[in-house]
Amino acid sequence: MHDLLVVGAGPYGLSVAAHAAAAGLGPRVFGRPMASWRDHMPRGMFLKSEPWASDLSDPAGRLRLETYCAELGTPARHGTPIPVETFAAYGQWFARHAVPEVDERTITWIAARPGGFEAVTDDGERVAARAVVLAVGVLPFVEIPPVLRPLDPALVSHSSHHADLDRFRGRDVTVVGGGQAALETAALLAEQGTRVRVLARADRLRWNDVPPPLDRPRTRALRAPHSGLGCGWRNWFYAERQGLYRRLPGTTRSRIAATALGPAGAWWIRDRVEGAVEVLTSHRVTAARPVPGGVRLELDAGAGRPSRSLETEHVIAATGFRATRDRLALLSPGLRADLATTPDGAPVVDHAFETTYPGLFLAGLITAPAFGPSMRFVHGATFTARTLLRGVLRHLRGSRPGGAVHVPVDRDLREGVGVAGPA
Template sequence: MYDLLVVGAGPYGLSIASHAAAAGLNLRVFGRPMASWRDNMPRGMFLKSEPWASNLSDPAGRWNLSAYCTEQGLTARHAKPIPVEAFAAYGLWFARHAVPEVDERTVTRVTSGPDGFTVVTEDGEALYARSVALAVGVMPFVEVPSALRGLHPALVTHSSHHSDLDRFRGKDVTVIGGGQASLETAALLAEQGTRVRVLARADRLVWNDVPPPWERPWWQSVRSPHSGLGPGWKNWFYSERPGLFRRLPEPTRARIATTALGPAGAWWVRDRVEGAVELLPGHEVATASAVSGGLRLDTVSREGALRTLETEHVIAATGFRARCDRLGLLSAELRGTLATLPDGSPAVGRDFESSAPGLFFAGLVTASGFGPAMRFVHGATFTAATLVRGVHRRLRTTPAGSRVPVPGGRSRNQSPSPVRP
């Protein structure tokens, strides 16, 4: 019987595992490390977050992105984006140094019982744990507009379905969405010779400004402080005080989770899009149908004007919707016990524990409770430390001699860092 099973090996799962191992919990970690970063983002993409806001979290802060870049001879500098491939490699490096060995099998089922949880792997092995942390990332929550659902994957895909875009060379592609995924995908397509257009509901595209210099007069910092989610006091609050965010009234949290840090493109991709990509803001797909050679899209503008266009493929860069009913690895009985928020995401307490005792959630699925930081890597630091304290509260005590050795970390015989109850 394990103290904790961590399901997921992305930035949140690896960070939780690092904190849990250092705190002396008997744990196992499941998942292919950094899988979505390695498999679901095209080559040539960059991390939108600042390098200093993109650290995975270990208790000592030893295995951060800056340390990795220094070791590899790379540059991690404010206002200089990091390639996604480099960030994925950093995550693998973090896993080797700060986390117990990761079991790369996929977890297919989690059920609950009177003594804890049963976790079943893809090859049928059952393991038992007193608590489970689900850090499954974003892939279970892919969202595609209703007008495009049901069409063949040869015609419609989600932006997260592509590790490269080579198949679209010389073709005509329509990208739907006004955020970073849409705009950067469109830029990469245009740069490889694809005829591409971006169709977005908003009346105009939004572009983030170049961040202010790291070193600047004190009065500028006071007026608009740096934060892990960008400059400004609102972003600072969302980024650095998720525990206080959770205390806001639920309707306020829901509104902020829906509207804050809305769709926008990074400043460094703007010149790659404007003038190179056909932009159609203020349009939404009303109906879509397969035709010879691709699809026909019937669109409607904000003013109600209709337009029809034909394209060979649609890439829906339309984000993710974190709902409990999309967590197919949870048994129906366990899903049925979960209290949910109005948006369908799980209601979690101050330490990320759900209404099912011992079942914890991390990442995007907690954004409606803890704020926009949970949509970004930056939120992993707060989550990992807070969630592991919550596991301790649930377990009450840590069994002696149950520590898991961590490569490059403290030895089995060293005392773990204290965790306040």
Template sequence: MNRTQRTPRTDRTQHVDDLVVIGAGPYGLSIGAHAAAAGLDVRVLGRPMASWRDHMPEGMFLKSEPWASNLSDPAGRHTLAAYCAGRGLPAEHGHPMPISAYADYGLWFARHSGPEVEERTVTAVAPHGDGCFRISTLEGPPLLARTVALAVGMLPFRHYPRALRPLPAELCSHSTGHRDLARFRGLDVTVIGGGQAAMETACLLAELGAEPRLVARAGGLNWNTPVKPLARGLLHRLRDPHSGLGTGWRNWAYAELPAAVRRLPAGKRERIAATALGPAGAWWLRERFEGRVPVLLGHRLHDAAAVGDRTRLALTGAAGEPVVLDTGHVIAATGFVPDLARLDLLDQNLRAALRRTGRGGTPELSAGFESSYPGLFFAGLVTAPSFGPSMRFVHGAGFAAGRLVRGVRRRLAGRGAQPGTSGAGAAALAPEAGHPKSFMG
């Protein structure tokens, strides 16, 4: 595929892109690939695979199976298996893949599929003129686009328990805040949470010479069972089919029928998004974890305070008894809560005007991932209450990218725009007076 080449303009008009994709993770890169193949004039802004490269500790592994973790291009050529085959790397069912190798795959995909990614830090997205959007960045003048796709991933939606929010950064961090856990060697660290991120973080801490403990509200830890072979008899396949989200008909429906999930009542969709495929550790982690990480189960955190260079946690134990922990650092592996209120880069008035799904804070979306504001599209975690739990995983990127780009084409056709042609927008725009919170990839 030919890479998009951009040359500076010398006149006083500004180019108007068909589509600007904000975010260069699996969803943003997949949308860019589909849009370029469809002939759209598209830009992808962000740091490619930023979450995977910068916010996951060394030594972590991909929990999903390699065959369920492909980024999506229309021809299906740039798969994880294709990348690994050219480098002698295993991409086999039942064999976990290092996160570092997966991040390298994403960078390879970005180089070979879709437009060249522009490492710009987006600070604001706002309506501009007649049906366009103005995208402000820290690097260079603003851009104009007829449509925008927000594929900002999970980082804007990091969740901290309320009790931990007042703590300073040197005493408390989120599990996505670390690339290198070696800084905690010799320090006692309390990890809050009961899912894969919590258990794998605690396990890595122990292996690096820290003294971790895990605190979880649940009365027990859930572990995924070892994966079943891909090659099975017909009866076994019919009884318990494989899918990109695991085995079983329920998981198969979530993985393969997101459009059907969207037709369910809003309340049911929200419950599915919040509860399906709940916290659980990967089967391959269990042997490394058990016996090495002390665990406090059934404990609820209700207060935290800095005491010198340490933190005192006030908990309620499984029997209702008070428990006080003194710890050197707290890592909140407490997941993500998608909410439009956290998207500071989106114009405040526009954000407030968007229709929400059910009672939650996520946008109501069309079958083409378009919000109630014409031309503004969403992808990734924030769309899970509309299309189901597959949008929480890379596996959903193919469905989302194809549907979203078709939605963009319909929107452009409705406006009478010809995809792939430049537009003379407003006159050159004046510099911003200031920048709100930013997002990059």
């Protein structure tokens, strides 16, 4: 039985695995390194975060993005966005240097067993571990508005479904959303000759400011300090004091997690959108139905203005992600049901990222309600890896033979469910 199984090989999974390996745990890591960055983002996209806020985490702090870029001869500079392809390659480089061999098979099922857990790979192998970290990224939590869900995938897709936008050349596409994913997708579509428009519920698009220099007068730095989530003391708190954030009242945490750092476009894409992409603000899709050649959208323009409709060949929903317990489909129903949740459906985690089921830890977006907005960004990986490892070590001390922790057998595993579990 392995001490630790890490499910997911994105920035959070690789960072946790690097810290666990340095602690001598010999983690078993499953997943295709940086898969969502390699397979679910179109060519030509850039990181929104600053390069210095986009490091994966190794205990010694040597495997930073700037180190990788320097090896390529392309220094990572403040105020200069990094191509997604470069970041994905950096993650693969990090994995080769900091993590034991990554098994690129997919874990499809996890259930409890005496003394820990048993996972099943996509080709049927069973792997036992005393502790499990789920670092499954954002893809299990794709959110498409209910009004669009009944449409055929040929007519509607999520922005994360596209590694290549070439299929839309010369066509008419409507992008729903007002954040970075919507605006950058629309810009890329327009630049390749697609007829594209953006529908946003907000009354106007919001744009992030050009970041001030890292070196600036002390008085200005004190008024609005830099942080991994942007300038300002509030962002600094979210980025650097996640442990204190968790001590806020639950209702406050939920409100901040839902509203802080809301939809906005990066400063460097503004010129590529304004004047190049049709933007319809204050518009909400109220109905959608297939028509010959595409889909017809009924729109509410709000403020007493008349409703309108439009026809388009395809809708891309750049509408984010909703991370809830019920979308953790790789957990057996029995194990999933044992996880307590917050009022908005996210699993409860303690100060070390452990769920209410002993030995099961979470990392990444799904922990944002507990630890704040930084869990939505790569910047949160360092705090997560350091803190979560302490929780894993604490759990292992109690769960090894002779310890006091008792894990019941999950009835789904006992009854033979799992090998044919959901992907």
